[in-house]
Amino acid sequence: MTNLSIYTIPQLKQLTARIEKEIAKRESVTKSDLLKKLTKLAKESGLSLDDVLGNATPAPAKARKVSPKGTATRKEPLPIKYRHPSNRDLAWSGRGRRPQWVEAWLAQGGAMSALEIAAQKMEKRSMKQATEAQPVVQEPPAEVAAG
Known part of the structure; x- marks a missing residue:
């Protein structure tokens, strides 16, 4: 070298x-x-x-859906179905492989229904906080033009 x-x-x-x-x-x-x-x-x-080669051509890959601007469309995240009761950061949609925190919860004798209820409570809280956080808009009083 x-x-x-x-x-x-x-x-x-x-x-x-x-x-x-x-x-x-x-x-x-x-x-x-x-x-x-x-x-x-x-x-x-x-x-x-x-x-x-004509018989061995691979199947064409599925084309991505493209928005009119030319960027790939993003799927919306699935709604949260299960949430850890004491840690709001741990959430799962219920699709795909179970997260480790769910497995640990079940291994300790917890029930899936408790995680589902926790998710519903968190959703209600976040909805309530969102409505409270919206500022009340008041229209300014009409000024009387001096003439």
């Missing part, structure tokens, strides 16, 4: 460009050699390469 610390920055950049060109050249040669080998194998079997 060559010690690269003896090269200057321009020399290193030139070396990088040469390496990238060599990599592209070798990839091209490798692809063409492989294509020749595959064509030969297909021909020996009495098929064309198009026949072989």
Whole structure:
């Protein structure tokens, strides 16, 4: 391996460009050699390469739904169905694998219904806090124009 610390920055950049060109050249040669080998194998079997590849094309990947602006649409998070009674940060929608905190809760003899009730209570509290937090907007009194 060559010690690269003896090269200057321009020399290193030139070396990088040469390496990238060599990599592209070798990839091209490798692809063409492989294509020749595959064509030969297909021909020996009495098929064309198009026949072989036509039957083996992978199924197209599902296209993402794209909004009109060109960004991918985001799914809304699922509503919380279960919440830890003493730690409001621990929540679960009920879909997918059970979180460790749910498993621990059940292992200690807790019931899923208790987690469900805790989630309902937290939702009611957050709704109440949201309505209380909204400021009351009063219209300013109409000023009488002096004339």
